[in-house]
Amino acid sequence: MSQIKIANLQKSFGDFTAVKNSNLTINDKEFFVLLGPSGCGKTTTLRMIAGLELPTSGEIYLGDEEVGMLRASERDIAFVFQLFALYPHMNVKNNLSFPLKMQGYSRSEIKTRVGEAAKLLRIDHLLNSSISSLSGGDRQRVALGRALVRRPKAFLMDEPLGTLDAEFRELMCLELKKLHIDIGATTVYVTHDQLEAMSLADRIAVMDGGEILQADEPAVIYNKPATKFVASFIGSPGMNFINIDQGISNEQSTLSIEGTNFNIPKQYEISKSKKNLFGVRPENLSLTHEGGLKGSVFGVEYLGSRKIVTVKTNFGEIKVKTNISTSVKINENVQVKPSNNNIIIFDGETDRSLKSEFMN
């Protein structure tokens, strides 16, 4: 097991830059998730760590060794593919022993290791089955098993749960997490599903447009997003943004919007931009009849334990997560105001969140 470090990593395909100047350190035994929308460069980053793509520039360290230009076969990592890539012409046992055969293990050693992996993943009764007879979840387990048997320096997983149906995905999510705790292997996991990322990760890196925007623990990513993109991509629904066509001065702690004063966390940064944004998550807003932003109810979504009320205001639609007991009617006039101090001001020019008492 090893630490993985990437430094100034860049990958271009012709004119298109898939990964821009990325820096990242993934700690030993960490479950690290690369999260982002499709085309953000997360899979390309993972494939470069694996050695399936060669970087245009930059370095990749696996432990202390620089491996950026080594072949995939020389890196001692395991990769779990989205479509599993189990060899259809071999049965489960042969799929599991395939990586070991190359490394010249003895027959009995291979048998022991395959047996151990199969037992760990609870597929020991399937060893002689053909791949095509397996269910999606079992295929996933075999794919994991093939990665496990070699005891590699790190596991790389490219949306391994993407093709499973919702029920299986939840189950496999739990199993993956348990497996990671059991064997404590450095894992890099790529997904576009924030729920998967949140539930699995020790740390998450959010990527967009080939750049790593923020890499931190899930709670920090959620509560203290570094950029507007992170704030809107994470959370369901994402953060609300209100344009405040005014600059922010140091130590400022109130803000006037449409003539109403709102308390904001004490700001520690100055921004002169006229396009600054006032960001607040739906659960930190409440509906009221005075002292908030005026609007009318546009829609109500019932989520079982919560309701999401969409309010149409002069600043666009604002989503509010409310108690189930809140009853509002469509087109009813309501006001929206923050219920606590979890407010983030984003710089309109850079989309970066400004330092404040809350965002320290």
Next chain:
Amino acid sequence: MDTSRSYLEPSSFSKKLAATIIIVYTVITLIPISWMVMTSFKNVNSAISYPPEVFFEPSLEGYVNLFTNRSRQSQEYLDSLPPPENWYEELVRSREMVITGPSKFLGRYSNSMIIGFGSTFASVFLGALAAYAFSRFRVPLKDDLLFFILSTRMFPPIAVAVPIFIMYRKLGLGDTHLGMIILYTVVNLSLAVWLLKGFMDEIPKEYEEAAMIDGYSRLQAFFKVVLPQAMTGIAATAIFCMIFSWNEYAFAVLLTQFNAQTAPPFIPTIIGEGGLDWPAIGAGTTLFLLPVMIFTIILRKHLLRGITFGAVRK
């Protein structure tokens, strides 16, 4: 009226119609072949009798004639010989002839085998490597190269017979097994590359990537993971290549005489006494048909899967 039938299910009338058409078609296709097989079991007289005999007493004379050279002898000479040692000598003697030695058929037949299977193997092997490269790598001018490869089949190969004849004479490849294998491989290769590229494109590249991550080189991954999955394509390609090189006549006539002559130019030259020896020709053609037939039956399982390949994504 049967209302339980689904809209997708053909009616029993159309099923019967389809079956009838298939049976009629099969019979029409099989008539020449069965006539050929029947001829091979006739004797010289019944083979050319008119009206043609459908029911006849089977004889192995055609096969004996195919494999032997014979000469006619006088009755006194035949009487002076010791009694025949086996059934085919007896059969030949009954025609007032003696066996003077084996015919050239076996040699021509094995030439066909060597050249047919040799060129099929070479075409499929080289075609698979080329198809893999075209399918996976960024090859400069890929489309142009593929078109160029295809363009070698845009004229009948025999159109270049004269230059090939001259080249082969200068290179000493005329009437050699190697020369014929090279020639048939060249003709088949474009077909092999195009057919196999389609199959290679269907195989997700994750398979060999997985193998490469598991410690295999690209070439090892190609042999252990890609080729087994391309079996359907390889089987289909091999059958097409085999049929072409097995049946090829024009180049075989032109370029081979003794050493490397294949069966197709040889069979029509089997001349009996006073005309063509039809039972022997029938026997030669029947035996000639067998290898391709067996080859196709062995690969049929893959071939059928090949037709529906890509229809269902696993």
